Amino acid sequence: SSTTKEQFRATILEQLDRLGLDYVDLFSVHGANTQNHWHWLYENPSGENLIDVLRELKRDGKIRFYGFSTHAPASVIRKLILEGDFDYLNLHHHFCGDYTATGDGETAGNLENVRLASEKMDMGVFIISPYDKGGRLYAPSNLLRDLTLPDFEPIEYASMWLWHHGRLHEDKSQPHTIVCGAARPSDLDQGIIAALNSQSPEAIKSIDAVASRLKRAMAKSLGDDFAKSWHVGLPNFSDAVQGSQMGNIVWLHNLIKSFGMLDFARDRYGTLTRNLAKWDYSKSKDENIQSIGPGWGWMPGTAFDPARDYSKDLTNVPAENLQEVQEAMAFVHRWCQKKENKSNASETQEEEEVPIDWQTAYDMRPWTAFPERG
Numbered sequence: 155s156s157t158t159k160e161q162f163r164a165t166i167l168e169q170l171d172r173l174g175l176d177y178v179d180l181f182s183v184h185g186a187n188t189q190n191h192w193h194w195l196y197e198n199p200s201g202e203n204l205i206d207v208l209r210e211l212k213r214d215g216k217i218r219f220y221g222f223s224t225h226a227p228a229s230v231i232r233k234l235i236l237e238g239d240f241d242y243l244n245l246h247h248h249f250c251g252d253y254t255a256t257g258d259g260e261t262a263g264n265l266e267n268v269r270l271a272s273e274k275m276d277m278g279v280f281i282i283s284p285y286d287k288g289g290r291l292y293a294p295s296n297l298l299r300d301l302t303l304p305d306f307e308p309i310e311y312a313s314m315w316l317w318h319h320g321r322l323h324e325d326k327s328q329p330h331t332i333v334c335g336a337a338r339p340s341d342l343d344q345g346i347i348a349a350l351n352s353q354s355p356e357a358i359k360s361i362d363a364v365a366s367r368l369k370r371a372m373a374k375s376l377g378d379d380f381a382k383s384w385h386v387g388l389p390n391f392s393d394a395v396q397g398s399q400m401g402n403i404v405w406l407h408n409l410i411k412s413f414g415m416l417d418f419a420r421d422r423y424g425t426l427t428r429n430l431a432k433w434d435y436s437k438s439k440d441e442n443i444q445s446i447g448p449g450w451g452w453m454p455g456t457a458f459d460p461a462r463d464y465s466k467d468l469t470n471v472p473a474e475n476l477q478e479v480q481e482a483m484a485f486v487h488r489w490c491q492k493k494e495n496k497s498n499a500s501e502t503q504e505e506e507e508v509p510i511d512w513q514t515a516y517d518m519r520p521w522t523a524f525p526e527r528g
Contacts, residue, residue, distance in 0.1 A: 157194070157202070157204065158200075158202045159202045159203070159204060159206055159207050162204050162207045163207045163210070163211070166181070166207070166211060166216070166217075167216070170216065176215075176216075177215055177216050177217065177218060178216070178217055178218070179218045179219065180218070180219050180220070180221070180242075181208070181211075181217045181219070181220040181221075182220070182221050182222060182223055182244065183195070183208075183220065183221070183222040183223070183240075184222075184223050185223060185224070185225070185451060185452065186222040186223070186224045186226060186230075186234055187224055187225045187226045187230075187451030187452060187454075188226060188230065188450075188451045189230055191226075191230075191451070192230060192233055192234060195234075195237075196237065205237075205239055208220050208239070209239070219241035219242065220239075220240060220241060221240050221241055221242035221243050221244065221277070221278065221280075222234060222240055222243055222244070223243070223244035223245070223280075223282065224243065224244065224245050225246070225253070225254045225255075225451060225452050225453070225454070226254075226255070226451070227254075227255060227258050227390065227391075227392045227454075228252075228255045228258035228259045228263060228264055228266070228267055229258065229259065229392065231243070231245060231255070231264065231267045232266070232267055232270065235267060235270050235271050235275055235277065236270070236275075238275065240277060241277060241278060242277050242278030242279070242280060243267075243271055243277060243278075243279065243280065244280040244281075244282050245264055245267065245268075245279070245280075245281070245282060246264065246281070246282050246283065246287055246288070247263070247264045247265070247267075247268050247279075247281055247316075247329065248281070248284055248287070248288030248289060248312060248315075248316075249288070249289075249311065249312055249315040249316075249365075249368070250288065250289045250409060250413065250415070251263060251405050251409070252264040252265075253283075253287045253288070253422070254402065254452075254453065254454055254455070256401060256402055256405045257385050257388055257390050257399075257400070257401015257402055257404065257405055258390055258392075258401060262384075262385035262401065262405075265323070265327070268319070268327045268329060269325060269327040272326070272327050272328050272329070272330070273325070273326050273327055278330050278331065279328070279329040279330050279331070280329070280330065280331040280332075280333070281316055281329045281331065281332045281333070282333065283333070283335065284312050284313065284316060284332050284333070284334075285309050285312060285334060285335070285345075286335060288312055289308065289312065289409075289415060289418055290415070290417055290418040290421060291308040291309045291312055292309070292341075292517065292518040292519055293417060293514050293515075293516065293517040293518065293519065294307075294308040294415075294514070294515050294516075295413060295414035295415055295416065295417070295511065295512055295513065295514060295515060296414060296510060296511050296512070296513055296514075296515045297413055297414030297511035297512065298413040298414055298415060298515075299515045300511075301364070301367050301368055301371055301413065302364050302367075302368075305360035305361075305363060305364050306348070306360065306364060307344050309344040309345060309348070310344050310345075310347060310348040311348075311361070311364050313332060313344075313345055313348040313349065313352070314348055314352055314357065314360075314361045315361070315365070316329050316332055317329075317348075317349075317352045318352075318358070318361050322361070322362075322365060332345075337519070337520055337521075338520060341518065368412075368413070371412050371413065372408065372412040372413075374412075375408075375411040375412045376408055376411060376412060379474070380475060380478055381408070381412075383472065383475060384404055384405075384408060384475065384478075384479070384482075385401055385404070385405075386470075386471065386472055386475065387468070387469075387470030387471040387472060387475075388400050388401045388404060388468075388470075388471055388479060389401065389467055389470075390402060390454075390455060391439075391454050391455045391456070394439075394467050395439070395466050395467055396433070396435065396439055396442075396456065396462075397429065397430075397433060397439055397442060397443065397454075397455060397456040398455065398456055398458070398459075398462075398464065398467060399426055399454065399455020399456060399457075400458075400464070400467060400468075400479075400483065402422065402426070402455055403423070403426070403457070403458055403482070403483050403486050403487075404479055404482045404483060404486075406419040406422060406423060406486045406490065407419075407482035407483070407485050407486045408482075410485075410486070410489065410512065414509070414511045414512040414513075415512075416489060416490075416508060416512040416513075417514060419486065419489070419490050420489075420490045420492075423457060423486060423487075423490035423491070424490070424492060425453035425455075426453075426455050426456055426457035427457040427490075427491055427492060429446060429450065429453070429454075429455060429456045429457070430456040430457040430459060432445065432446050433456055457487065457491070458483040458484065458486065458487040460484070460487065464480075464483075468480075488506075489506070493505065
Protein backbone atom coordinates (compact mmCIF):
# COMPACT_ATOMS: atom_id res chain seq x y z
CA SER A 155 0.00 0.00 0.00
CA SER A 156 1.18 3.53 -0.70
CA THR A 157 -0.72 4.73 2.39
CA THR A 158 1.68 5.78 5.13
CA LYS A 159 1.05 5.31 8.83
CA GLU A 160 0.59 9.05 9.24
CA GLN A 161 -2.00 9.15 6.45
CA PHE A 162 -3.85 6.17 7.95
CA ARG A 163 -3.86 7.75 11.41
CA ALA A 164 -5.02 11.10 10.06
CA THR A 165 -7.88 9.46 8.15
CA ILE A 166 -9.15 7.66 11.26
CA LEU A 167 -8.89 10.76 13.46
CA GLU A 168 -10.70 12.80 10.80
CA GLN A 169 -13.52 10.22 10.86
CA LEU A 170 -13.82 10.57 14.63
CA ASP A 171 -13.87 14.34 14.33
CA ARG A 172 -16.61 14.28 11.68
CA LEU A 173 -18.65 11.96 13.90
CA GLY A 174 -18.16 14.26 16.89
CA LEU A 175 -16.65 11.45 18.94
CA ASP A 176 -13.63 11.23 21.22
CA TYR A 177 -13.39 7.49 20.62
CA VAL A 178 -15.17 4.64 18.83
CA ASP A 179 -16.08 1.30 20.40
CA LEU A 180 -15.65 -0.82 17.27
CA PHE A 181 -13.37 -0.08 14.33
CA SER A 182 -13.22 -2.42 11.33
CA VAL A 183 -10.53 -2.91 8.69
CA HIS A 184 -13.04 -3.44 5.91
CA GLY A 185 -12.17 -5.88 3.16
CA ALA A 186 -8.98 -7.59 4.34
CA ASN A 187 -9.32 -9.86 1.34
CA THR A 188 -5.89 -10.69 -0.03
CA GLN A 189 -2.36 -11.65 0.93
CA ASN A 190 -1.34 -8.12 -0.08
CA HIS A 191 -3.68 -6.70 2.52
CA TRP A 192 -1.94 -8.78 5.19
CA HIS A 193 1.36 -7.33 3.95
CA TRP A 194 0.02 -3.77 4.22
CA LEU A 195 -0.76 -4.45 7.85
CA TYR A 196 2.22 -6.55 8.92
CA GLU A 197 5.04 -6.64 6.35
CA ASN A 198 4.68 -3.51 4.26
CA PRO A 199 7.70 -3.25 1.94
CA SER A 200 7.89 0.44 2.80
CA GLY A 201 8.15 -0.37 6.50
CA GLU A 202 4.86 1.46 7.10
CA ASN A 203 3.00 -1.41 8.82
CA LEU A 204 -0.53 -0.08 9.25
CA ILE A 205 -1.31 -2.35 12.21
CA ASP A 206 1.00 -0.10 14.27
CA VAL A 207 -1.52 2.73 13.92
CA LEU A 208 -4.39 0.63 15.24
CA ARG A 209 -2.29 -0.52 18.18
CA GLU A 210 -1.38 3.07 19.01
CA LEU A 211 -4.96 4.36 18.72
CA LYS A 212 -6.18 1.54 20.95
CA ARG A 213 -3.47 2.34 23.49
CA ASP A 214 -4.50 6.01 23.38
CA GLY A 215 -8.18 5.22 23.92
CA LYS A 216 -9.33 6.33 20.48
CA ILE A 217 -10.40 2.80 19.50
CA ARG A 218 -11.63 0.32 22.09
CA PHE A 219 -11.77 -2.77 19.86
CA TYR A 220 -10.78 -3.38 16.26
CA GLY A 221 -11.53 -6.19 13.86
CA PHE A 222 -11.64 -6.98 10.17
CA SER A 223 -14.17 -8.01 7.53
CA THR A 224 -13.20 -10.37 4.77
CA HIS A 225 -13.94 -12.34 1.60
CA ALA A 226 -10.41 -13.77 1.68
CA PRO A 227 -9.29 -17.34 1.11
CA ALA A 228 -9.47 -19.34 4.32
CA SER A 229 -5.67 -19.42 4.60
CA VAL A 230 -5.41 -15.61 4.60
CA ILE A 231 -8.17 -15.31 7.21
CA ARG A 232 -6.36 -17.81 9.41
CA LYS A 233 -3.15 -15.81 9.10
CA LEU A 234 -4.91 -12.62 10.22
CA ILE A 235 -6.55 -14.39 13.16
CA LEU A 236 -3.25 -15.90 14.35
CA GLU A 237 -1.56 -12.49 14.48
CA GLY A 238 -3.51 -11.99 17.71
CA ASP A 239 -4.24 -8.29 17.21
CA PHE A 240 -7.90 -8.36 16.23
CA ASP A 241 -10.80 -8.50 18.67
CA TYR A 242 -13.40 -9.69 16.14
CA LEU A 243 -13.87 -10.67 12.52
CA ASN A 244 -16.71 -10.52 10.00
CA LEU A 245 -16.74 -13.49 7.61
CA HIS A 246 -18.92 -15.83 5.57
CA HIS A 247 -19.95 -19.08 7.21
CA HIS A 248 -23.33 -20.58 6.36
CA PHE A 249 -25.23 -23.85 6.49
CA CYS A 250 -24.80 -24.32 2.72
CA GLY A 251 -21.18 -23.13 2.39
CA ASP A 252 -18.85 -20.20 2.99
CA TYR A 253 -19.26 -18.24 -0.24
CA THR A 254 -15.89 -17.22 -1.73
CA ALA A 255 -13.96 -19.41 0.76
CA THR A 256 -15.92 -22.58 -0.01
CA GLY A 257 -13.60 -25.36 -1.09
CA ASP A 258 -10.62 -24.02 0.87
CA GLY A 259 -8.69 -26.14 3.34
CA GLU A 260 -9.44 -29.41 5.08
CA THR A 261 -13.00 -28.40 5.98
CA ALA A 262 -13.79 -26.85 2.57
CA GLY A 263 -14.31 -23.37 3.99
CA ASN A 264 -14.20 -21.29 7.15
CA LEU A 265 -15.21 -23.83 9.80
CA GLU A 266 -11.66 -24.08 11.16
CA ASN A 267 -11.42 -20.27 11.22
CA VAL A 268 -14.63 -20.00 13.23
CA ARG A 269 -13.27 -22.61 15.64
CA LEU A 270 -9.90 -20.85 15.89
CA ALA A 271 -11.39 -17.40 16.41
CA SER A 272 -14.12 -18.31 18.90
CA GLU A 273 -12.48 -21.13 20.87
CA LYS A 274 -8.76 -20.33 20.92
CA MET A 275 -8.38 -16.60 20.22
CA ASP A 276 -11.47 -15.36 22.13
CA MET A 277 -12.57 -13.22 19.19
CA GLY A 278 -16.07 -12.09 18.36
CA VAL A 279 -17.41 -13.85 15.26
CA PHE A 280 -19.80 -11.82 13.09
CA ILE A 281 -21.46 -13.64 10.18
CA ILE A 282 -21.85 -11.59 7.01
CA SER A 283 -24.94 -11.87 4.81
CA PRO A 284 -26.48 -15.15 6.02
CA TYR A 285 -29.63 -14.61 3.96
CA ASP A 286 -28.03 -13.41 0.70
CA LYS A 287 -24.51 -14.79 0.16
CA GLY A 288 -25.60 -17.57 2.50
CA GLY A 289 -27.98 -18.95 -0.11
CA ARG A 290 -30.22 -16.19 -1.52
CA LEU A 291 -32.76 -17.31 1.05
CA TYR A 292 -35.19 -14.44 0.45
CA ALA A 293 -35.90 -16.25 -2.85
CA PRO A 294 -35.37 -19.94 -2.06
CA SER A 295 -35.78 -22.81 -4.45
CA ASN A 296 -38.81 -25.08 -4.19
CA LEU A 297 -36.55 -27.97 -3.23
CA LEU A 298 -34.72 -26.15 -0.45
CA ARG A 299 -38.02 -24.97 0.98
CA ASP A 300 -39.41 -28.51 0.82
CA LEU A 301 -36.38 -29.68 2.80
CA THR A 302 -36.73 -27.08 5.58
CA LEU A 303 -40.53 -27.20 5.86
CA PRO A 304 -42.67 -27.86 7.84
CA ASP A 305 -40.19 -26.93 10.56
CA PHE A 306 -38.79 -23.65 9.22
CA GLU A 307 -38.61 -21.31 6.27
CA PRO A 308 -35.03 -21.31 4.90
CA ILE A 309 -34.19 -17.95 6.54
CA GLU A 310 -35.31 -19.29 9.91
CA TYR A 311 -33.22 -22.43 9.53
CA ALA A 312 -30.11 -20.51 8.45
CA SER A 313 -30.39 -18.39 11.59
CA MET A 314 -30.98 -21.40 13.83
CA TRP A 315 -28.02 -23.24 12.31
CA LEU A 316 -25.71 -20.39 13.32
CA TRP A 317 -27.16 -20.00 16.81
CA HIS A 318 -26.75 -23.75 17.41
CA HIS A 319 -23.43 -24.01 15.62
CA GLY A 320 -21.37 -25.43 18.46
CA ARG A 321 -23.96 -28.05 19.34
CA LEU A 322 -24.39 -29.15 15.72
CA HIS A 323 -20.62 -29.43 15.25
CA GLU A 324 -20.06 -31.03 18.65
CA ASP A 325 -17.53 -28.41 19.73
CA LYS A 326 -17.52 -24.95 21.31
CA SER A 327 -17.26 -22.93 18.11
CA GLN A 328 -19.94 -20.27 18.14
CA PRO A 329 -20.70 -17.28 15.94
CA HIS A 330 -21.90 -14.39 18.08
CA THR A 331 -23.62 -11.97 15.70
CA ILE A 332 -25.54 -12.29 12.44
CA VAL A 333 -26.85 -9.50 10.25
CA CYS A 334 -29.98 -9.01 8.15
CA GLY A 335 -29.87 -6.56 5.26
CA ALA A 336 -33.46 -5.38 5.59
CA ALA A 337 -35.08 -3.22 2.91
CA ARG A 338 -38.32 -2.86 4.91
CA PRO A 339 -39.47 -3.79 8.45
CA SER A 340 -41.17 -7.01 7.34
CA ASP A 341 -37.83 -8.36 6.10
CA LEU A 342 -36.96 -8.89 9.76
CA ASP A 343 -40.00 -11.08 10.47
CA GLN A 344 -38.52 -14.52 9.83
CA GLY A 345 -35.28 -13.71 11.63
CA ILE A 346 -37.17 -12.37 14.66
CA ILE A 347 -39.44 -15.43 14.77
CA ALA A 348 -36.35 -17.63 14.68
CA ALA A 349 -34.70 -15.65 17.48
CA LEU A 350 -37.77 -15.84 19.72
CA ASN A 351 -38.03 -19.61 19.29
CA SER A 352 -34.35 -20.47 19.03
CA GLN A 353 -33.88 -22.03 22.45
CA SER A 354 -37.15 -23.89 22.82
CA PRO A 355 -37.02 -27.70 23.05
CA GLU A 356 -39.28 -27.92 20.00
CA ALA A 357 -36.93 -25.73 17.96
CA ILE A 358 -33.89 -27.77 18.92
CA LYS A 359 -35.64 -30.95 17.81
CA SER A 360 -36.65 -29.29 14.52
CA ILE A 361 -33.13 -27.95 13.85
CA ASP A 362 -31.72 -31.45 14.15
CA ALA A 363 -34.45 -32.83 11.90
CA VAL A 364 -33.78 -30.28 9.12
CA ALA A 365 -30.01 -30.73 9.39
CA SER A 366 -30.52 -34.47 8.98
CA ARG A 367 -32.80 -34.01 5.96
CA LEU A 368 -30.31 -31.72 4.23
CA LYS A 369 -27.46 -34.15 4.87
CA ARG A 370 -29.49 -37.06 3.49
CA ALA A 371 -30.52 -35.02 0.42
CA MET A 372 -26.88 -34.27 -0.38
CA ALA A 373 -25.80 -37.89 0.09
CA LYS A 374 -28.66 -39.07 -2.12
CA SER A 375 -27.94 -36.64 -4.95
CA LEU A 376 -24.12 -36.82 -4.88
CA GLY A 377 -23.42 -40.20 -3.36
CA ASP A 378 -22.26 -40.48 0.23
CA ASP A 379 -18.54 -40.68 -0.57
CA PHE A 380 -18.47 -37.69 -2.94
CA ALA A 381 -20.64 -35.63 -0.56
CA LYS A 382 -17.92 -36.03 2.07
CA SER A 383 -14.81 -35.77 -0.12
CA TRP A 384 -15.69 -33.54 -3.11
CA HIS A 385 -13.25 -30.81 -2.05
CA VAL A 386 -10.18 -33.00 -1.48
CA GLY A 387 -7.27 -31.88 -3.66
CA LEU A 388 -9.46 -29.38 -5.49
CA PRO A 389 -7.91 -25.89 -5.78
CA ASN A 390 -9.48 -22.48 -5.68
CA PHE A 391 -7.69 -19.60 -7.39
CA SER A 392 -4.88 -19.33 -4.83
CA ASP A 393 -3.54 -22.77 -5.72
CA ALA A 394 -4.71 -23.04 -9.33
CA VAL A 395 -2.34 -22.60 -12.27
CA GLN A 396 -4.43 -19.69 -13.52
CA GLY A 397 -7.33 -18.11 -11.63
CA SER A 398 -9.83 -20.97 -11.71
CA GLN A 399 -12.11 -21.16 -8.67
CA MET A 400 -12.66 -24.92 -8.95
CA GLY A 401 -13.66 -25.55 -5.34
CA ASN A 402 -16.37 -22.92 -5.62
CA ILE A 403 -17.59 -24.28 -8.95
CA VAL A 404 -17.97 -27.86 -7.73
CA TRP A 405 -19.69 -26.53 -4.61
CA LEU A 406 -22.26 -24.77 -6.82
CA HIS A 407 -22.88 -28.08 -8.60
CA ASN A 408 -23.53 -29.72 -5.24
CA LEU A 409 -26.00 -27.02 -4.20
CA ILE A 410 -27.97 -27.26 -7.43
CA LYS A 411 -28.13 -31.04 -7.37
CA SER A 412 -28.89 -31.36 -3.65
CA PHE A 413 -30.98 -28.28 -2.82
CA GLY A 414 -32.07 -26.89 -6.20
CA MET A 415 -30.18 -23.62 -5.60
CA LEU A 416 -29.79 -22.70 -9.28
CA ASP A 417 -30.46 -18.96 -8.96
CA PHE A 418 -27.93 -18.61 -6.16
CA ALA A 419 -25.40 -20.57 -8.21
CA ARG A 420 -26.01 -18.34 -11.22
CA ASP A 421 -25.39 -15.21 -9.15
CA ARG A 422 -22.04 -16.50 -7.87
CA TYR A 423 -20.99 -18.01 -11.21
CA GLY A 424 -21.79 -14.72 -12.94
CA THR A 425 -18.93 -13.04 -11.07
CA LEU A 426 -16.58 -15.84 -12.13
CA THR A 427 -17.71 -15.48 -15.74
CA ARG A 428 -17.06 -11.74 -15.72
CA ASN A 429 -13.56 -12.32 -14.36
CA LEU A 430 -12.87 -14.94 -17.04
CA ALA A 431 -13.93 -12.49 -19.77
CA LYS A 432 -11.13 -10.16 -18.60
CA TRP A 433 -8.52 -12.92 -18.28
CA ASP A 434 -5.52 -13.00 -20.61
CA TYR A 435 -3.82 -16.41 -20.63
CA SER A 436 -0.67 -14.89 -22.07
CA LYS A 437 -0.14 -13.10 -18.74
CA SER A 438 0.69 -14.55 -15.36
CA LYS A 439 -1.95 -15.11 -12.71
CA ASP A 440 -0.65 -12.19 -10.63
CA GLU A 441 -0.66 -9.88 -13.65
CA ASN A 442 -4.27 -10.79 -14.44
CA ILE A 443 -5.42 -10.29 -10.85
CA GLN A 444 -3.73 -6.88 -10.74
CA SER A 445 -5.35 -5.96 -14.04
CA ILE A 446 -8.84 -6.90 -12.82
CA GLY A 447 -8.36 -4.62 -9.83
CA PRO A 448 -9.77 -4.48 -6.28
CA GLY A 449 -13.03 -6.18 -7.26
CA TRP A 450 -11.11 -9.46 -7.43
CA GLY A 451 -10.61 -9.45 -3.66
CA TRP A 452 -14.35 -9.38 -3.09
CA MET A 453 -15.32 -11.83 -5.84
CA PRO A 454 -12.21 -13.86 -6.69
CA GLY A 455 -11.79 -16.60 -9.25
CA THR A 456 -12.64 -17.38 -12.86
CA ALA A 457 -15.29 -19.61 -14.40
CA PHE A 458 -14.80 -22.97 -16.07
CA ASP A 459 -13.37 -22.64 -19.57
CA PRO A 460 -14.33 -25.64 -21.76
CA ALA A 461 -11.33 -24.96 -24.00
CA ARG A 462 -8.79 -25.27 -21.16
CA ASP A 463 -6.88 -28.35 -20.03
CA TYR A 464 -7.15 -28.45 -16.22
CA SER A 465 -5.13 -31.64 -15.71
CA LYS A 466 -2.31 -29.82 -13.86
CA ASP A 467 -4.84 -28.34 -11.43
CA LEU A 468 -6.43 -31.72 -10.71
CA THR A 469 -3.34 -33.79 -9.90
CA ASN A 470 -4.23 -33.96 -6.20
CA VAL A 471 -7.88 -34.91 -6.72
CA PRO A 472 -8.50 -38.55 -5.71
CA ALA A 473 -8.85 -40.83 -8.72
CA GLU A 474 -12.34 -41.88 -7.66
CA ASN A 475 -13.48 -38.22 -7.72
CA LEU A 476 -11.76 -37.04 -10.87
CA GLN A 477 -14.45 -37.76 -13.44
CA GLU A 478 -17.23 -36.44 -11.22
CA VAL A 479 -15.30 -33.22 -10.55
CA GLN A 480 -14.82 -32.62 -14.27
CA GLU A 481 -18.48 -33.36 -14.99
CA ALA A 482 -19.54 -31.08 -12.13
CA MET A 483 -17.63 -28.10 -13.54
CA ALA A 484 -19.08 -28.66 -17.01
CA PHE A 485 -22.56 -29.00 -15.47
CA VAL A 486 -22.28 -25.66 -13.68
CA HIS A 487 -20.99 -23.95 -16.80
CA ARG A 488 -23.89 -25.32 -18.84
CA TRP A 489 -26.56 -24.24 -16.35
CA CYS A 490 -25.07 -21.03 -14.98
CA GLN A 491 -23.31 -19.16 -17.76
CA LYS A 492 -25.29 -16.13 -18.82
CA LYS A 493 -26.94 -16.56 -22.21
CA GLU A 494 -26.21 -13.33 -24.08
CA ASN A 495 -26.30 -12.17 -27.69
CA LYS A 496 -28.26 -15.12 -29.05
CA SER A 497 -28.19 -15.00 -32.81
CA ASN A 498 -31.42 -16.85 -33.56
CA ALA A 499 -34.55 -18.33 -32.07
CA SER A 500 -33.28 -21.92 -32.29
CA GLU A 501 -30.54 -21.17 -29.75
CA THR A 502 -33.18 -20.02 -27.28
CA GLN A 503 -35.20 -23.16 -27.90
CA GLU A 504 -32.18 -25.31 -27.11
CA GLU A 505 -31.98 -24.00 -23.54
CA GLU A 506 -32.85 -26.68 -21.02
CA GLU A 507 -36.06 -26.30 -19.09
CA VAL A 508 -35.41 -25.60 -15.41
CA PRO A 509 -36.83 -28.41 -13.24
CA ILE A 510 -39.61 -27.23 -10.94
CA ASP A 511 -37.57 -28.20 -7.86
CA TRP A 512 -34.91 -25.68 -8.92
CA GLN A 513 -37.37 -22.85 -9.56
CA THR A 514 -37.93 -20.02 -7.11
CA ALA A 515 -40.61 -20.67 -4.48
CA TYR A 516 -41.10 -16.94 -3.73
CA ASP A 517 -39.10 -13.72 -3.88
CA MET A 518 -39.27 -11.34 -0.91
CA ARG A 519 -37.27 -8.54 -2.56
CA PRO A 520 -39.14 -5.28 -3.22
CA TRP A 521 -36.79 -4.58 -6.14
CA THR A 522 -34.04 -6.25 -8.13
CA ALA A 523 -30.74 -5.85 -6.30
CA PHE A 524 -27.30 -4.95 -7.61
CA PRO A 525 -25.42 -6.69 -9.24
CA GLU A 526 -28.24 -8.98 -10.42
CA ARG A 527 -30.02 -6.15 -12.24
CA GLY A 528 -26.92 -5.67 -14.42
